[in-house]
Amino acid sequence: MSDTASLAIKRVVLAYSGGLDTSVIAKWLEVERGLEVVTFTADLGQGEEVEPARQKARAMGIPDRHIFIEDLREEFVRDFVFPMMRANARYEGDYLLGTSIARPLISKRLVEIARETEADAIAHGATGKGNDQVRFELSAYALDPDIKVIAPWREWDLTSRTALIAWAEKHQIAVPKDKRGESPFSTDANLLHTSSEGKVLEDPWEETPDYVYSRTVNPEDAPDEPEYITIDFEKGDGVALNGRAMNPATLLEALNELGRKHGIGRLDLVENRFVGMKSRGMYETPGGEIYARAHRGIEQITLDRGAAHLKDELMPRYAELIYNGLWFSPEREMLQAAIDLSQQRVNGTVRLKLYKGNADVVGRKSADTLYSEAHVTFEDDAGAYDQRDAAGFINLNALRLKLLAKRDSR
Numbered sequence: 001m002s003d004t005a006s007l008a009i010k011r012v013v014l015a016y017s018g019g020l021d022t023s024v025i026a027k028w029l030e031v032e033r034g035l036e037v038v039t040f041t042a043d044l045g046q047g048e049e050v051e052p053a054r055q056k057a058r059a060m061g062i063p064d065r066h067i068f069i070e071d072l073r074e075e076f077v078r079d080f081v082f083p084m085m086r087a088n089a090r091y092e093g094d095y096l097l098g099t100s101i102a103r104p105l106i107s108k109r110l111v112e113i114a115r116e117t118e119a120d121a122i123a124h125g126a127t128g129k130g131n132d133q134v135r136f137e138l139s140a141y142a143l144d145p146d147i148k149v150i151a152p153w154r155e156w157d158l159t160s161r162t163a164l165i166a167w168a169e170k171h172q173i174a175v176p177k178d179k180r181g182e183s184p185f186s187t188d189a190n191l192l193h194t195s196s197e198g199k200v201l202e203d204p205w206e207e208t209p210d211y212v213y214s215r216t217v218n219p220e221d222a223p224d225e226p227e228y229i230t231i232d233f234e235k236g237d238g239v240a241l242n243g244r245a246m247n248p249a250t251l252l253e254a255l256n257e258l259g260r261k262h263g264i265g266r267l268d269l270v271e272n273r274f275v276g277m278k279s280r281g282m283y284e285t286p287g288g289e290i291y292a293r294a295h296r297g298i299e300q301i302t303l304d305r306g307a308a309h310l311k312d313e314l315m316p317r318y319a320e321l322i323y324n325g326l327w328f329s330p331e332r333e334m335l336q337a338a339i340d341l342s343q344q345r346v347n348g349t350v351r352l353k354l355y356k357g358n359a360d361v362v363g364r365k366s367a368d369t370l371y372s373e374a375h376v377t378f379e380d381d382a383g384a385y386d387q388r389d390a391a392g393f394i395n396l397n398a399l400r401l402k403l404l405a406k407r408d409s410r
Helices: 003-008 020-031 052-059 073-086 100-116 133-144 161-170 248-262 284-303 305-323 328-341 389-409
Strands: 012-013 036-042 068-072 122-123 148-150 186-189 194-197 227-234 239-240 266-272 277-286 349-357 357-367
Touching: 012 020, 012 100, 020 161, 020 186, 036 100, 052 068, 068 100, 068 248, 073 227, 073 248, 073 284, 073 328, 100 122, 100 305, 133 148, 186 239, 227 248, 227 284, 227 305, 239 248, 239 284, 248 284, 248 349, 248 357, 284 305, 284 349, 284 357, 305 328
Parallel strands: 012 036, 012 122, 036 068, 122 148
Antiparallel strands: 186 194, 194 277, 227 239, 227 349, 266 277, 349 357
């Protein structure tokens, strides 16, 4: 950020978790940059109380009118997670994008609060090595091209945990006892997932220690009896669990509990970060894994082959756009329009078997099914399908192969 731009900033909205890093950032923005700080804490279902963030912000002298704490769980699942799930999105074939999909919503509210409070800039606590800095900032610039962004980890000289703690103590910021040493790993959590990275996970040869997992029981310790559930879908979105209607956030919360109980949704992944390096992370997405498998299950009988295969071709690009922070890009919106159109008849019920880390689709039914038992039966099909038609079909498809073979044999 140029000196001229820096001088123009008087008030900043900080994405504030209430933890040590963002507490230091809040005070640093005030002390080192001379800025008036507004804090924004989003409840995305991370499993922790967010209200203590209000007390911590107050303790640093931030007035109540500049402390924003909002429950965004329903909006998060309805407007971000479910649209992504309609695409069956998995980055590099595995990752259900739990961290990635939360960032555009946080950025959206940061920009909106900046307008409401007449702030000149937003700030975040993402480091200069990771993907989140890109996601926060690309989203913010897409929503407000004139917004200014402050990323302290790219500016300050607090380059170690020791230096951070020393600066915090110098400025009377409470340091939790478990933060006085090196953290064994870092985590991010929301209603969709928990991710863990760093330290004990940095060697990709070493198995993830069991204590890293926080949202799922070890599959080996899960119940010895399987549990069967049903999920109802309307236009590609889940609307009921075991016949009970639920809104999006409530449905995902219920599936999370089922996934936790049965040890479902663990993923050990080495991924390619947008900034260029490979990183190893451990992800837990218990409810999301169950939901994703159920969604594919209902698509199996309601989507036409051409539409289904085209969706599968588009999915890697769609997932990469979300991973790279381009949720608000025109290309993501174009893909979303196509995906949503494909979901108009994706209605019905899926039955799943949950057992020791697995969520298996074992049944599906729909009034909009394209599955015809009359056509696939091994018994008498009563004239539904004339097997003699296959000969002409094969001959036409074989024509070019025959011509190639004759040419190559000369």
